[in-house]
Amino acid sequence: MKQGLASISPALGPLYYQILNFIGCGAFGEVTLAQHLLSGTRVAVKTIHKTGFLTSHREMTILKSVHHPNIIKLYQIINTTEVCHLIMEYASGGSLSDWIQHNIVMEKEARVIFQQMLSAMRYLHRKKIAHRDLKPENILLDGDSRSTCAVFALGGVGFSVVMGCEAAVxxxxxxxxxxxxxxxxxxxxxxxxxxxxxxxxxxxxxxxxxxxxxxxxxxxxxxxxxxxxxxxxxxxxxxx
CATH class of the missing domain: 3.40.50.720 (NAD(P)-binding Rossmann-like Domain)
Structure with missing residues (x-):
């Protein structure tokens, strides 16, 4: 069910962000479009219930350590007792999945997106991080022909976890x-x-x-x- 972010956390109230629109929801929570009042920057706010995900400090550290032009940026983490708000980069072009369904994809366009995703995955692997959920629904586009890897928080874990912890994977x-x-x-x-x-x-x-x-x-x-x-x-x- 759609919820207003301001009612969930005072930190996302009128002093910091203006809630613009509800984007969608998934297994781990909901995503809302908001605008940072001081800078005017539009952001995607992903609200995750702590009982379902992101309870460890280690996972937050991994998210904050990633900086690549083709990986969605994490600007801020706002914690409450029940939920965690991830303030993330907003990609206005929607998902690659939606774009494919409504457009004829030329080889030149597909090549650019594929190269950008290769660059992003190469960067993550060099940091010993696996995404684990790379698919068209999780690749977002902006208005400048740039693709970004999204929903990174739900898939990114260290290789040490992937290789050695059955319960986590x-x-x-x-x-x-x-x-x-x-x-x-x-x-x-x-x-x-x-x-x-x-x-x-x-x-x-x-x-x-x-x-x-x-x-x-x-x-x-x-x-x-x-x-x-x-x-x-x-x-x-x-x-x-």
Whole structure:
């Protein structure tokens, strides 16, 4: 149900932000368009109930540490006893999903967006952060042909959490490798089970689909690269 932000937190009242419009809601809370009264900047205010998300100081620290032109900016965090307000950059162009549905996407336009997302993901991976929820609905556009990675707070966690904490990520973490000697190391890094593609007659994608009821929780390949905890990224991006 739509709620007025000013009624949720006095910090978002008339002294700081003017509430303009309700944008939408999701599993973790709601998003409202607001305007900062001192600067006139329009912002997206994401209100998240603490019982559902963002209760740890570590996750907030990760959000505040990210600075990239193609990742939605986090301007401010306002905490109350029940909710957390994330004051974030507002992208006026809507989501890539909506844009695709209402426009004919030219190859040149798609190439630019793809390169921008590659740049954003490369930046995150170098900081050992995984987004985990990159999809057209979470890619937002502004009026200057710039795409930004959104809903970052819901997906971004450190690689250490992804590799080692089942409760925070998935009930099952499946390691895939043709070298069975790596299975022991994979389980030390958080894998709950390991499979060798050569043991099956059908494609490994079909095997993973059959193993999971609602899709893959989390899987990783090339266990050897996980010894250092780093994700290898290309030095340069193709000009395509």
């Amino acid at each position: 998935a009930a099952r973490i499946i390691g895939v490798d043709v070298n069975k000697d790596k299975f022991k190391k994979a389980k030390e890094l958080g894998a709950t089970e390991c499979i060798n593609p050569q043991d099956f007659k059908k494609p490994i994608q079909e095997v993973l689909f059959d193993m999971t009821v609602a899709g893959i929780d989390f899987c990783f390949e090339d266990i050897g690269n996980l010894d250092t905890g780093y994700l290898l990224c290309p030095v340069t991006l193709s000009t395509m």
